[in-house]
Amino acid sequence: MRFIIFGPPGAGKGTYASRLARELKIVVISTGDIFRDEVKRNTDLGRKVAEFLNRGELVPDEIVIDVLVKKIQGMPNSKHGFILDGYPRTIEQAKALEKIAKSDAIVRLIVPEWVIVERLSNRRVCKKCGAIYNLKYLKPKKPSICDKCEGELFQREDDKPEVIRERLKVYEAQTRPLIEYYKDKLPILTIECNSPDIPPEVIVEKILQELRKANLID
Numbered sequence: 001m002r003f004i005i006f007g008p009p010g011a012g013k014g015t016y017a018s019r020l021a022r023e024l025k026i027v028v029i030s031t032g033d034i035f036r037d038e039v040k041r042n043t044d045l046g047r048k049v050a051e052f053l054n055r056g057e058l059v060p061d062e063i064v065i066d067v068l069v070k071k072i073q074g075m076p077n078s079k080h081g082f083i084l085d086g087y088p089r090t091i092e093q094a095k096a097l098e099k100i101a102k103s104d105a106i107v108r109l110i111v112p113e114w115v116i117v118e119r120l121s122n123r124r125v126c127k128k129c130g131a132i133y134n135l136k137y138l139k140p141k142k143p144s145i146c147d148k149c150e151g152e153l154f155q156r157e158d159d160k161p162e163v164i165r166e167r168l169k170v171y172e173a174q175t176r177p178l179i180e181y182y183k184d185k186l187p188i189l190t191i192e193c194n195s196p197d198i199p200p201e202v203i204v205e206k207i208l209q210e211l212r213k214a215n216l217i218d
């Protein structure tokens with residue numbers, strides 16, 4: 001079982017991917033996580049990646065592809081499958097993936113803009129410990145104060161509605177050609193998430209149902 005998960009920023013993609021991976025006994029390959037880890041460990045690759053990220057640029061295809069190839073080839077359990085999160089972002093990347101591993105399906109999360117704005121614009125993060133709250137769905141006990149460490153809560157710059165809308169536009173522009181590219185090649189399983197407070201397990205169950213319907217899992 002190998003599939004690619006597409007979903008807009010703020011869709012909860014990472015959460016669903018890790019739960020699905022546990023359920024299906026496969027692994028998540030998140031290029032974003034790999035890069036963050038390399039940056040944190042200050043490796044050669046990490047320093048290279050940080051340069052692009054600090055300039056607000058996308059990491060070039062050749063670096064992303066190289067990282068993915070090494071990751072997949074170095075995986076002892078690659079035969080058991082994976083979920084790709086954050087890859088591919090370009091047609092070039094999609095073509096490179098085909099050369100090293102066949103995918104079985106695309107899982108596409110469709111989330112209306114208002115749901116994402118609602119969810120992300122209510123998100124607050126603790127300055128001290130990084131704990132995440134939501135003013136509607138996961139309220140701190142005292143306003144603007146972290147339950148765990150009494151740190152001050154703040155709103156990340158990219159969680160502001162105007163920035164969210166911009167990120168969604170970028171995501172759409174990036175994803176549309178990829179969906180077009182895959183539509184005759186792989187089954188595309190579409191999952192609608194039409195409310196800001198659907199529990200993750202419900203979405204995960206929907207995805208599993210779609211995978212079953214497509215005869216990809218038992």
Ligand SMILES: [Zn+2]
Nearest residue numbers: 126129146149
């Ligand atoms: Zn805290």
